[in-house]
Amino acid sequence: MVNPSILRYGVRTVQLLQHQRPNYRNGPMLYQSVAHLSSSTFDTMYNKMINLEGVHYMEDTLAQLHDYTGIPWYGSIMLFTVGLRTVLSLPAQVTSHKVAAKRTIMFKEINEILPNLKAATEQHVRLKNFPAHEAPMRYKRVAQSIHRKKVVEHNCHMSKLFLPLYIQIPFWMFTSIAIRNICLLRASQERLELVNVFERNIQMAAEGALWFPNLTIPDPHFILPVIVGISFATNIFLGSIRMHSMSSEQANNRMSKYQRGLTIFMYSLAGLLVPLSAIQPSGLSLYWATSGAVGILFNLIVVSPKFRRFVRIPHVPTESATPYLDIKHAMLKLYNRVKF
Structure with a gap:
């Protein structure tokens, strides 16, 4: 209608x-x-959007966790976030790191083949009396064929590098809308008839913690929004260290400029989350802060050499034997740059 x-x-x-x-x-x-x-x-x-089936599923799952465990709403949100990210995000991050390591090995193998391939292609063109411009075309065509075969052989398509984003973004959006619906009593008339939305909202208003006892209103002390911004910025920082270690010394300036631009854009988004969180219910800010903190923990876990060997991530020359020391040095370097 x-x-x-x-x-x-x-x-x-x-x-x-x-x-x-x-x-x-x-x-x-x-x-x-x-x-x-x-x-x-x-x-x-x-x-x-607020009446999507995925959003309602997240609302009901959160409410069931709260009712079955008897944990206050603030604890239910935190427990749900930790469990969801452990089940979905951690395996996705492990897969992403595996693919990144396999692609490093794959390109090393390809680079060992290319010089001989180029020489053989040029010799073949001369023997067949083909025009000179045929050599680069044939070389490029064969190189692309080798690249495709290697990708299949190592099972390391580039799209798998972004598997954590493909999984996290939909669940993050649905859960964010679900928590906001409960906090602000956002529901259709049909939803109000099926689910006791008012009871959930009243419980949210009384089951906060510490400086945010009411989860349905913004954080009055502005602490959760700051935690949200810092946690997301820290995750971006850890991701940039990983990308820097993966990039070779021969990377061109165009790629370096692209990476710097992308990093600045991501930091800007992290900064925008602070004022955005300040006008959202504390329950939603708590979810974002917990998600960011769990992301930091997982980013620190997956760089551990022992953990990487445990989950069978291949060892590559660019992998650091002292990742946590490298993170410390990077943080000190960033601090000195900002300070001066």
Whole structure:
């Protein structure tokens, strides 16, 4: 069924376009009509998002964990976050590191083949009396074929490097919307009839902790938003150290500029999370802060040489034997750069 408000403003817009003269006096009226139409469309999209089945599933799972364990809502949110990231994110991160190590080994093998391949291609072109420009084309075609075979052989397609993002982002979004729905009583009429949403909201308001006893209102002391920003920035910092160790000394300047730009963009997002968290319910900020803290823990675990051998991540020359010492030196270097 068409939203009546959208239909009403749509008809009004058409009437203005057909019957009103496009002068200065009619301009504001037309602008307000289009603005109302856009606002109604946004509301419809937002209502669809908060009523997605995945969001409702997260709401019900959180409520079941809270009811079965008897843990207050703040503890249920933290326990749910730790469990979800352990089950989904940690295996995905291990897979990403395995693929990165395999690709390093693969490119090393390819680089050992390419010089001989280039010489053989040039010799073949000369013997067959082909035009000179045929050599680079044939060389590129064979090199690409070898690359594809090596990718299949090592099972290290580049898309698997981003497996943690593919898994984390949907669950992070659904869980964030679910917690916000409970805190702010966001539910459709049909949802209100099926689930006791009011009871969950009342429990949220009374089962906070420490300086945030009420999870349905923003953190009054601004501590959780700061933790959110610091934790996400720390994860970006640890990820940049990993990318730096993976990149070879022969990396071109264009890639270095791209990496620097991407890092600056990610740090900017981490900074924006601070004011965004400050206007969100404490329950949502607590989820973001816990997720960021667990991410830091996992990022520190997967660089341990003992853990990497335990989960069978191949050893590569770029792997550091003292990763935690390297992180310490990188932090001191960053501190001195910011200080001076």
